[in-house]
Amino acid sequence: MKHETPSIYGVLAEFAGADELVAACKRVKAAGYDKVEAYSPMPVEEAGHALGHKSYLSALIFCGGATGAITGFGMQTWISVFDYPLNVGGRPFFSWPSFIVITFEMTVLFSALTAVIGMIALNGLPQPYHPLFNSAAFERATRNRFFLCIEAADPRFDLAEVKKVLQSTDPLLVEEVPQ
Amino acid sequence: MQPTNDAALQTSTAQPTHDLPVIAPGHTLASITDKITSIVLRRDTPLAWAAGLALASTGLFFLVISIAWLLAKGTGVWGINNEVGWGFAIINFVWWIGIGHAGTLISAILLLLNQQWRTSINRAAEAMTLFAVACAGMFPLLHVGRPWLAFWLFPIPNTMGVWPQFRSPLLWDVFAVSTYATVSALFWFTGLIPDLATLRDQAKNIWAKRIFGMLSLGWRGAAMHWERYEIAYLILAGLSTPLVVSVHTVVSFDFAVSIVPGWHATILPPYFVAGAIYSGFAMVLTLMIPLRSAFGFKDFITDRHLNNMAKVMLATGLIVAYGYVMEAFFAWYSAAPYELAMIHNRMFGAAWKSYWALILFNVAIPQLLWFRGVRLNPMWLFMISIVVNIGMWLERYVIVVTSLERDFMPSAWADYYPTKWDVMLYIGTIGFFFFAFFLFIRFLPSIAIFEMKSLVPRRDAGGAKGSAASSTKEGTHHS
Incomplete structure (x- = not known):
């Protein structure tokens, strides 16, 4: 069965280092996206700050x-x-x-x-299923790679535009993540 | 992106690096992950591990037998009597709980003090804490005689209408030790969550993937999650720091609040806390020195770690030595006949061998640690750590037994001899401890993977192993 417009969770970009991730976070945030999340194998405080995360x-x-x-x-x-x-x-x-x-x-x-x-x-855990686990590349998020995901739930989400923004951040890979 | 391209990519991002003082030069995020997870995920089981587990299982068998006999017959099978009601049970309780304290010190206090060298040893040290506290907890539980009624210790509403007595240090101990066990377990599990996720993603076996997947709660390393995680972890460290001091202080209150000569002293809380850390670091060294050889962890648990742990042992050992001097001084300066008789009895009475052995083991021999050559020699360090473990056990033996054997009235004097069941139960807990530790090092990451990754300098995070080595000075030997 082929769907005409497969619903996607978001677009994922992969980075080689924490500094690249932080730079990308700032850039994507500056482009006006809100539903953005960074993923890293160890804590990268600046990424959280760049995305404006705060916890009570x-x-x-x-x-x-x-x-x-x-x-x-x-x-x-x-x-x-x-x-x-x-x-x-x-x-x-x-x-x-x-x-x-x-x-x-x-x-x-x-x-x-x-x-x-x-x-x-x-943190919404335990959460056995998450759309990101559909991505084979995302297995490296707990190993040595850094990821940034712009989610489809973002009001400004436009597939082509989002891909263009992510491509401009010098990623190793950009891919769509199925819902 | 295929995994085969990784090597090429990593080489391309290699940059000159900073000093790497607490981790061998040239490690990358990937190499750390592979090195630590490979121990857990390997398919074949090393024979030495199986042999060690088998030996520990023998100890575990002793534990089961001695507990079964104790429950069948009652505490009369032990060597305790009317005068010496606290025998091996309390000695071993204090010994084990003291050992546990080094794990908390490493994971919490050194974290707050921003001591990066704690990173590679904190996971195993926390596991040691957990198992040591489990061993410690068994003794008072069994010592109550009817452990199935141990819940009477907790303030649980009951039809008898009675409540525990909150003015007793023994009840404080119930709260202190149970809180300590709970917080240690929470701290340990929290630290494991991101590493369990790494194992989930690295595992090839479907069952390993599922089990680690469930244990990792679906952790995916989101920045928001890390933010909360770091808050929780830091606050747990902040809570554990006063907690660990409070636990051994309360343990010392069990003695110091009584009026028994040799126990009723204000020096006891700090002297007990220092002794706990002293024996705990000795046990960490006893475990780490073989561990790093067996698993090839010398890149992560470097000579710098051994050196620093030896220094902590030396410092706390000196505090303990000060405690011994002060005990004798207080007895003399108080001019109280019972205190004088107590210290005389310890030094020259029936248990004089134990007293002077503990001085030799805890005060004299560890002075070798002043020498850098000894601190950097794993074999010497291992032997000294064993000596201190024994010495600290003897210290508790002398404190508990000599004071109770000879207190105020000669009519209340009695001698204490442990029975084979005392000894068997003690050996049994050692077996349990090593049994649990052997399982831990095989099935869980014995070094905190994500924390080790934070030690890799940013610029070098993707660097290849070979390229960084040349530019790194020998940073592992000074501190």
Whole structure:
């Protein structure tokens, strides 16, 4: 079966190095494309900056940590003062300095869980299928190559125009990625 | 674009390079990927690995037997008695958890301090942490006598209407160690995600592809993902740093908050933390020196790494030595008869051999590390690391046993002798540790691939292996 206009996910360009990728990101961004994503085998901070990526994950982790601190201290206070007051060596029921250690551990635990689960969830993982995995070249994205994809969902997406822009960034390869 | 064109392309982009201090010159993104993934993805299994696993399995067998016997008979099969209630179980618990701390130090504290040399050793060191904490956790769990009721330690609402006692360091320990185990596992898995994706893409076998594909959660290295990933990773490092200090501080509180002579000392928390890092680095060296030879990782785990780890060992060893001196000084300066009796008993009492052996192993022999020749000699370093592992075990033995054997009243004095079940359980955990470590080095990347890639200078990222070597000075030997 042949479709007349096969729907595509986007157009993918491959680069040899991180610097080329960053340059391409800036260029594509300057050309006015918004639905753009860079892919690299290791973190390339400038690429994210060039594409204007921002994450509120740190704020989320802070909230997680604060929840942990309140939970830890609140739990110990409620149990030791109200629900199950126990005289231990004549100490006051609200002997808060001895609650600090567990409060600290709970803060760390909640922050760490928020950091990892938050990172995974905000990234939309686990995601077993992604259109980019249709590209054979994209296997190199976790090896030694750097990729830039302008997605078809971009309002300014025009196949010929997009290909021209990507070709102008000195790529090793430009290809369409099927949906 | 065919993969066969890669070599030509890489050569064309080769550029003069900077100093490469922590990775052998000439490595590219591709060569790092191939080198590390080939160990996991190779089809044949090295015989030495199988032999090592078999030996470790024997230890694992001991573990199963000794736990089964313990559960059938109760803690009476151990050498503990009314006076010395903390025998091998606590000694081994502290020993193992201390070993774990070096992994966290390498992966978290050295990351925050921007020490690039940590990169090639952090993955294996974190795995070591995870397995060491698992070994450590077994001991208190079994020591409670009825491990199936261990959940009573956690604040779980129950029909009896009772709650744990939050003013006890032993309960703090429950929270500290379980948090530490959880955070170590999270840190380790987070670090693995991008490398699992690399394995997914490098694997030829369909099942390997599927399994690594599932484990990697569909990671594809998007810039937005990396952005969040780096935030999460950095914050995990920031959290682990105070956590690791808190864990061994709380372990020392188990001793220091009591009034037992030799335990009730303010020096204990810093002295325990330093001792933990000391023994942990010794264990890292014990594992890394054979690992880098067996897998040909000398390009990644260079002499610089050995040198730096030896220096950390020397520094923490000196802090520990200071702790030993201060223990004796405090006892003398306090003029408290029980403290004086305690230190006299340690040095010249029944356990004098253990005490002086630990001084020899932990203080005297490691002074060899002042010599650069020793630090750069893997064989010497390996032997010293074994000596320190033993010395640190003896230290915990002396602290736990001598203080409990002779405390305040002669009527409460007793001698402690471990039974064969104590010894077997200890050997069993060592077997478990190496069993898990052998599986790890075969089935997961034992060096962090994506972090190693960040060490390759940008201009050289696509460069060919040969072209960069000539322009690189010997940067691996000074630090």
